[in-house]
Amino acid sequence: MLQNTVPDSEVGISSYAADCRNGLLRPAHLGELTRQIPRELVERALEEEREARPPQRRRKLPLLVGVYFVLALQLFPGQGYQRVWQHLIGGMACLDRRQARVSKSALIELRGRVGEPVLYQLFRLLAGPVASTRTPGVAWRGWRLVAVDGCRSLETANTPANEGFFGRGRALTPWSHPHVQLLALIEVGTRAIIDAVLAAAYGDERKLAARLTPALRADMLVLADRGFGSAPLYRQIAATGAAFLVRCTARRVPPVLAVLDDGTFLSRLGGVDVRVIDADVVVRLADGTRTSTRYRLVTTLCDPVLYPAQDLIALYHERWEVESASRDFKLGLLRCLPLRSRKPRAVRQELWAALIVYQLLGREIAEAAHASGLDPDRISFEHALDHGRDSVIRAEIDPDTDYHGGSLRAYLLTPERRVPRRRLRTSDRKKHPHHRPAPSVRIDEITVELRRPVLVTPPPPRPWCIPAVPRLPLPPASADGVPPTLLERVLAALPYRQEEAAGPKEIRDAIGLSNVSHLTHLLKAWAANGWVVRLPRRTACFGPDP
Incomplete structure (x- = not known):
């Protein structure tokens, strides 16, 4: 089993250089996709995150390896932690098999140390347009x-x-x-x-x-x-x-x-x-x-x-x-x-990692399309994904050099692996009344007919008023020294002519209220009692006859 910490003799040098010297970064790869996400880019995201967290001890499983391990989990959904770890180290002839015996609990702890912010920062570094405007279909x-x-x-x-x-x-x-x-x-x-x-x-x-x-x-x-x-x-x-x-x-x-x-x-x-x-x-x-x-x-x-x-x-x-x-x-x-x-923060970390892997495949597809002049729709995402998984398993990492492997671009541009050109729909998608698919019928013609609008001048609204005679008597006026009620304040602010009818916002500004929605409901209730007169088609009111 791997030890938890590094030797004391390595504490005085930089962690990245020490890990490279000890060969601890050999599993830090994603096969041929490593070209799109080099270790320097991941180390940059880790440096931004290290500034926000307290210093931690150095371990035999560095955080850099943990980031690539979390990304590899997305390439192999449904497979266990140890199985994915074996995929990462499967093609490394130079790796000591005894050092590769990592327990499941150690891998779970490694993923927990990576956290969500690191993957989010890495996604922010990789997200964005990947093709030029000269690429077909872009x-x-x-x-x-x-x-x-x-x-x-x-x-x-x-x-x-x-x-x-x-x-x-x-x-x-x-x-x-x-x-x-x-x-x-x-x-x-x-x-x-x-x-x-x-x-x-x-x-x-x-x-x-x-x-x-x-x-x-x-x-x-x-x-x-x-x-x-x-x-x-x-x-x-x-x-x-x-x-x-x-x-x-x-x-x-x-x-x-x-x-x-x-x-x-x-x-x-x-x-x-x-x-x-x-x-x-x-x-x-x-x-x-x-x-x-x-x-x-x-x-x-x-x-x-x-x-x-x-x-x-x-x-x-x-x-x-x-x-x-x-x-x-x-x-x-x-x-x-x-x-x-099983926890929300881990779910978000997993989704950011999946989006990163998806973006890496999109970059490879865009580069292949740009080099060949093809529309990116002609390049299969499934073939890129399958080849990316295979390259992780058969990767050969030398401790003194970076990744060496085949060309994913050449694999994607093979004529027999290209997707056929997009064709128009030749049959309809009618459904049976009982939500069962009906037999398809061939489409003979599709036409687009523009609707030309007609300018119509709407007639002016015919104002009508609720009778000014109150259905309910007005509440008694406030005594001297008692603040007026809201109804009294509104009646004092309302005009008495229909041509000068005020809306709820104007009334709100006049009496110094903050909630116009509540005032609108009150005006409707007061209009039903005949205390104010409300115009139809407009939320304007004026007071009853004095």
Whole structure:
């Protein structure tokens, strides 16, 4: 078994140099992925964390080895600690097998010493765009395409601590395991992660998306589905200088300020000037059936000449890249298995480590695509993941040199391992009334029909008033020396003419209140009793006849 501490003769020199001299850093690798996460980068993240924690004794299992061990756990989900450790040291002919006999408790203690902040700092160093704008599928007319979406189906270990911290969701039937919500901002094309947020399963996606806006740049175009149709989020994205193309719900009816020549119209949402594209996507099937779906897109690209509506509708389809990234992360990397951690802090550490491994694979895919001129969609994530796992097992680490191994790029660019070009859907996705899949029908034609808005001047509201005769008598006036009641203060502030009717905010400012919502409810109750007169279609009131 390994001893807990290093010899006293090594205390006076730097820990990194001493560990290299003793050969303790040989298991610190990830196979061919070590090129993307060198030891110097990990040591940088560790130095930032060491400044925030008290000094600790040196051990036979350094923290640097612990970081690579936690990352290797994500490459082999469902396998035990000692099995993963054997994968790390399996191809090292120069390693003393007696020194490699590490117990499971020692590996658990090693992972606990690494902690969550180290992995988070390392993720921050690796996150970001990984491809140039010349890479196919990454940019569109000078804009770098990014997409945002969330995943609520990441299962954790079924423990009371995880359930209390993350929750089981708000469904009527509780999920079998507590779930973590992951919201990510990814680069379209390479599907690399630019930034990510971890939260409870029932967190609001729109509020979590606001935490991703600092990662946006002025040359980015954000794609998002209708779950992110929020005026405050529009305002926060526009404040960064980035543009957005977001689908909004049909219930939202933006005001029509001006109709453009292509059938779209200008509007204003959340203080941001936007262009609204209202279209029907009509699908004609081989059996003669016609189905249509309404799309309402909101974008800050307001020039119909530079950005035609038909091109923007086709571009919105690229948002599905973030769905493919979620599939690769959950189904490919994690294999849809519950996370092994039993405590919330360990769960977060495990997810940050999984995101780091996913980012390393994305970097390899981006480099291979850039070298060959291929679209990154043509390179298989599954093949990159399988080769990365194999390279960890057969790694050969020499104590005097860095990693030597085969080329992952050459493996990915083999013609028989390329993914076929993306093709359009050839059959519909109709479902049986009893939620059973119906036989697919071939799609013959897909057309997009723009809806041209009509400028309609709404008629002026017809004001009507609740009778001024009170249904209930007014409460008696306050005696001398007693402060007036809130109703008396409101009646004193209200005008007596309908043309000068005041709203709740104006009344609040006049009498010095802080809660306008409570005042609105009181005005409705007082209007029902006839103490004030309330106008319909407006929250404006004026006092009864004196």
